[in-house]
Amino acid sequence: MLRFAEEIVLLALNDETGKISRNVPEQSLECAIAGALLMELDFLNRIDTGVESITLVNSDPTGDPLLDETVAILGKVGKSTPIVKALAKLMLKAGEFERRLLASLVHKGILKEENKSFLWMKGERTYPMLDGREESEVRTRIRMIILTDTLPDPRDVAIISLMEACRLYRTVFLNEELSECRKRIAKVAKMDFIGQGIAKLLKLTDSRPVEQIAHSV
Numbered sequence: 769m770l771r772f773a774e775e776i777v778l779l780a781l782n783d784e785t786g787k788i789s790r791n792v793p794e795q796s797l798e799c800a801i802a803g804a805l806l807m808e809l810d811f812l813n814r815i816d817t818g819v820e821s822i823t824l825v826n827s828d829p830t831g832d833p834l835l836d837e838t839v840a841i842l843g844k845v846g847k848s849t850p851i852v853k854a855l856a857k858l859m860l861k862a863g864e865f866e867r868r869l870l871a872s873l874v875h876k877g878i879l880k881e882e883n884k885s886f887l888w889m890k891g892e893r894t895y896p897m898l899d900g901r902e903e904s905e906v907r908t909r910i911r912m913i914i915l916t917d918t919l920p921d922p923r924d925v926a927i928i929s930l931m932e933a934c935r936l937y938r939t940v941f942l943n944e945e946l947s948e949c950r951k952r953i954a955k956v957a958k959m960d961f962i963g964q965g966i967a968k969l970l971k972l973t974d975s976r977p978v979e980q981i982a983h984s985v
Contacts, residue, residue: 770902773804773834775927777869778878778903779936786882786894789939795973796934798862801869802855803933803966805838807926810962814839817961823848834868837861851965852972856982859969878902907940913956914941914949920956928956929963933970 770778780797782789788797806822809815812830816823824842841857842849858865873879882894910928913920920928931937932953941949957963972981 770906771804771832771834771869772807772923772926772930773801773865773869774873775902775906776800776804776930776934776936777866777873779906779931779939780934781879781903783903786879791938792934792936795859795978796970797866798859799855799966799970799973800930800934800936801862801865802858803962804926804930805835805858805865806851806854806962807930807960808835809838809842811923811926815842817851819961819964821848821850822854822962834865834872851962852969853982855962855965855969856978859978860982910940914952915945917952920959925956925959926963928953929958929960929966932957933963933966 776797780788780792788794806815806817809830810817810822812835814824814826814830814835816825822842824839824847827839827843829836830839838858841861842854845854845857870879870881874881906927909924910931912918913924913928931940937946937950937953957967969981
């Protein structure tokens with residue numbers, strides 16, 4: 769099973785270019801990656817999640833270096849932390865996390881790494897999919913839940929709230945479907961406290977830099 773953060777990165781990739789889609793705001797994707805890591809810890813019962821805060825309840829190694837680093841960051845912030853602050857702290861390393869997630873997807877044989885060079889210009893790294901099966905499974909699952917009113921399970925709620933946060937619905941639904949399903953997407957996304965925290969943080973970043981939020985909230 770792929771981690772939430774890996775599924776989000778897959779959905780954010782443009783199938784043709786092998787790069788993050790231009791329709792995905794960079795800051796939104798970084799916030800979604802941060803939220804995905806928290807969600808993974810929540811499902812592993814390493815944190816307790818409330819309406820406004822998260823509490824680190826188990827700091828033992830998970831066996832996953834990325835999640836262990838997330839735990840270490842949370843431990844430095846404090847045992848109980850406002851969700852918005854925890855997300856902002858993780859966002860400060862989101863660029864590095866994204867690179868490591870792409871490398872993990874390459875290692876799992878889902879993506880391949882290519883370097884494209886032109887004359888003297890430095891090569892540009894892209895990540896085309898090998899067969900697209902994993903991405904297709906995520907898209908199909910999301911479409912079924914939103915378009916058929918299927919009751920989502922907790923993992924589905926989590927991935928849909930992440931999709932909403934970084935506006936990935938345009939990579940999953942056709943333009944003519946969006947007017948019908950946007951309310952349903954927003955309704956499902958609100959079922960997750962971390963998803964709500966992502967929405968709050970992104971609103972805060974309209975007027976304040978992430979670094980300030982990470983150290984002052």
